Amino acid sequence: MTAPPAPPPERTPIPSDDPKRVKLLTNVKDALRSISAYFDSGTHIEGLEAGDLFNLNSVLGSSIEVQVVDTLNRIRKVWDPDDEWPEHGFERSSQTFPDVRLVARTGGNVSVVLGIELKGWYLLAKEGEPSFRYKVAPAVCSEFDVLAVVPWHLKNVLSGVPVVYEPYIEQARYVAEYRNYWWQHVRVSSASRDIRPPSHEVTPYPPPKSKVNDEAVSDSGRNFGRVARIGVMDEYVDALLSKRVSGVEARHWVLFFKTYAEAADPQIITDKLVSELHRSSAIASEEIAQRLSELVHEIRNV
Numbered sequence: 001m002t003a004p005p006a007p008p009p010e011r012t013p014i015p016s017d018d019p020k021r022v023k024l025l026t027n028v029k030d031a032l033r034s035i036s037a038y039f040d041s042g043t044h045i046e047g048l049e050a051g052d053l054f055n056l057n058s059v060l061g062s063s064i065e066v067q068v069v070d071t072l073n074r075i076r077k078v079w080d081p082d083d084e085w086p087e088h089g090f091e092r093s094s095q096t097f098p099d100v101r102l103v104a105r106t107g108g109n110v111s112v113v114l115g116i117e118l119k120g121w122y123l124l125a126k127e128g129e130p131s132f133r134y135k136v137a138p139a140v141c142s143e144f145d146v147l148a149v150v151p152w153h154l155k156n157v158l159s160g161v162p163v164v165y166e167p168y169i170e171q172a173r174y175v176a177e178y179r180n181y182w183w184q185h186v187r188v189s190s191a192s193r194d195i196r197p198p199s200h201e202v203t204p205y206p207p208p209k210s211k212v213n214d215e216a217v218s219d220s221g222r223n224f225g226r227v228a229r230i231g232v233m234d235e236y237v238d239a240l241l242s243k244r245v246s247g248v249e250a251r252h253w254v255l256f257f258k259t260y261a262e263a264a265d266p267q268i269i270t271d272k273l274v275s276e277l278h279r280s281s282a283i284a285s286e287e288i289a290q291r292l293s294e295l296v297h298e299i300r301n302v
Helices: 019-033 050-074 172-186 234-241 250-262 266-280 286-293 295-300
Strands: 088-092 100-106 109-122 146-154 162-164 168-171
Touching: 019 050, 019 109, 019 146, 019 168, 050 088, 050 100, 050 109, 050 146, 050 162, 088 109, 146 172, 168 172, 234 250
Parallel strands: 109 146
Antiparallel strands: 088 100, 100 109, 146 162, 146 168
């Protein structure tokens, strides 16, 4: 007899016995949602070639994340309007989980209140989805920790300052648990579904460089941890790809740059764009394709 399917995980309830911290978490989420209104980057890009766009996330990704943390510290009044956490500030370290922590340093002691695992998503990346991998074991996530994915692009597509959008925000432990659930019970594959946890006990806010990741026993395609492919972000990703960037939906920019990278002749690019856009849309897309293909000559002159 076939066993019934395992139920999907649920979000861990936030403890109600610490109302001050619960209020802080709510305010931090509000601050993250408003980040686009306050974000101010000192980075300005000029003279970028279209082929270099796909490398932007690796080149500027860390810088964007640092600037997001700087922005959070500038808008303290949003997440601490009543000055209840005067000694605390956000600090980022790429060698810890979560990589952004709200901490106080007093008398040589470090006190962590909550954490944000911060991921940047270059909206025009050729994958058409966030490509980060999130492999941390659920036990290393506090109920108060969140995963935040911040989409961004250059203001003028090929140049200008980075522009960010409201991030995807979810409980970090829930995403880790759902990732494992999807790998073991939803994924269609004949390969092993086993997941190997860390070899030692893990707890929230471990020291830098601690080994805190779950690992798939069989992962030849390196898909374990690709959160954008497990379903939890689908609605959010679709909404962001529908955003208009310089008058054109982000998903069409992605298609354009992928097509541009694969073909040199403007007419071939136009024909391929028309074909792809018709295939993916119920609405005739020749006008959009032509609008995009007109940029070929402009890009070549940059």
